Amino acid sequence: MAKKVxxxxxxxxxxxxxxxxxxxxxxxxxxxxxxAVPLLAYIPLPNVRADILAKVIEYCKKQVDKxxxxxxxxxxxxEDLDAEFFKVDLLTLCDLLCAANQxxxxxxxxxxxxxxxxxxxxxxxx
Numbered sequence: 001m002a003k004k005v006x007x008x009x010x011x012x013x014x015x016x017x018x019x020x021x022x023x024x025x026x027x028x029x030x031x032x033x034x035x036a037v038p039l040l041a042y043i044p045l046p047n048v049r050a051d052i053l054a055k056v057i058e059y060c061k062k063q064v065d066k067x068x069x070x071x072x073x074x075x076x077x078x079e080d081l082d083a084e085f086f087k088v089d090l091l092t093l094c095d096l097l098c099a100a101n102q103x104x105x106x107x108x109x110x111x112x113x114x115x116x117x118x119x120x121x122x123x124x125x126x
Contacts, residue, residue, distance in 0.1 A: 005032065006042040007057075013050035014042055017057055024060040026104035047102055052095045059085060059108050086115040093119070 003019040005028070022028045022043075031043055045053060062085070086093070093116050100108035 007053060008042040008044050009048055009050040009053045010046050011050050013053075015050075015053060015057055017060075018064075020064050021057065021060045024063055024105055024107075025056075026106075028103060045103075048099045049095070052092070052099050055085075055088075055092070055096060056099050056103065056105070056108065060105065063107060082111065086111065090116070090119060 004016045005019055005022045007015045007017060007022065007028070009015070019032070022032075028043060048056070062082075088096075093112055097109065097112045097116065100106075100112055
């Protein structure tokens with residue numbers, strides 16, 4: 001049975017998530033692995049709303065699934081899933097970017113930044 005970690009969003013919603021999924025976040029990984037830190041009932045994330053945290057968890061689960069199934073046949077399907085994941089409004093993308101930065105999830109930070117840049121470029125602003 002996989003070990004679970006409870007995360008609490010800024011709006012006080014809790015999420016019970018497998019350790020392998022939350023370890024996609026360097027911030028959470030460091031909190032959990034610090035030996036001097038007392039055991040917490042949950043890890044508070046005061047700057048991440050529940051709706052954004054749910055998206056971050058979804059992304060991290062997909063990353064864990066990707067690493068466990070590395071079939072080349074699935075590569076195109078995974079890219080389609082990634083494209084679907086980032087089909088959200090610009091405000092949500094900015095919130096995801098902030099959460100990825102705070103939680104130190106480099107792949108989410110990179111992909112969200114690229115998606116925002118692509119959207120701005122498509123507006124013809126630059």
